[in-house]
């Protein structure tokens with residue numbers, strides 16, 4: 154679709170506007186949001202324009218300052234006193250913010266840099282080279298490239314394209330992945346998996362459990378790597394890179410570039426998550442909130458669009474939703490008591506994620522559906 158056709162959509166009257174048709178035409182290009190920007194659009198097409206109440210609550214609208222938690226992982230494997238202190242910080246941050254940044258996490262800077270470069274290389278290829286990866290068939294492939302996983306279900310489309318790679322269990326071979334980033338995807342996934350193990354150990358201890366408890370529940374078994382590309386946007390005040398949502402996994406480790414735009418909801422304010430070089434962002438997902446019986450919170454977050462992009466981020470989701478499983482997850486027995494009864498019913502991971510996917514990012518939490 155060419156730019157002039159898209160801009161025409163903006164000039165249609167309310168009665169003429171056909172969102173389904175606009176979405177389908179966009180999907181058929183298989184070129185994503187980047188394709189629109191490459192075609193030179195100067196206005197945000199209507200399908201991306203969000204309701205004003207979702208757009209205007211900027212992080213600067215409130216004068217109260219909150220310090221986003223930063224946790225130094227240095228020494229956690231060697232120094233028992235240091236570890237105890239770190240576990241305390243993890244407990245505090247996971248129970249209040251549901252988000253924290255980690256430094257000295259063990260993943261070398263050059264691996265982080267190359268991972269971001271690999272994602273840029275993928276998107277900056279010719280559309281024709283990317284098209285064969287473009288699909289929307291559920292569970293059809295371990296590598297899925299498209300724009301907005303919830304394109305047909307969400308009330309509004311986000312200014313974002315995504316390459317989703319299922320990296321564990323059963324790591325792909327390099328030939329299964331796009332060649333411009335296959336090597337770094339495998340390397341980065343290996344490093345993030347190691348970090349994930351350490352984080353699940355700290356989180357288990359923060360719950361007062363044996364360090365292996367969450368790993369033994371297979372929380373670290375599955376890894377889905379989402380490589381996001383947020384093209385520069387001509388009217389960033391009209392749309393979002395990602396609508397407000399919580400993640401449908403146990404835990405997410407997020408690598409973001411220098412552009413910024415990720416915000417977390419804390420005490421009714423959208424707080425910027427600073428794009429600190431070398432740091433990684435960690436957030437609690439819905440499944441960890443569920444099994445921790447609300448001791449940890451899966452915080453609401455969003456990504457604002459930007460004029461200066463592209464912005465690149467890599468979200469590593471610890472979940473096994475691609476694996477057929479009948480294993481049920483509910484609040485951990487050791488955390489329950491007469492005064493602390495289960496707050497959620499049990500679910501399989503597959504059911505939880507299917508419910509999340511069908512709803513799309515519609516502004517409500519799927520956890521409510523499982524609440525007792």
Ligand SMILES: O=C(O)CCC(=O)C(=O)O
Pocket residue numbers: 379381395400407409415454456466467468
């Ligand atoms: O790009 C980001 O900073 C966040 C992405 C995100 O929220 C997600 O993948 O769930």
Ligand SMILES: [Fe+2]
Pocket residue numbers: 398399400454
């Ligand atoms: Fe997210």
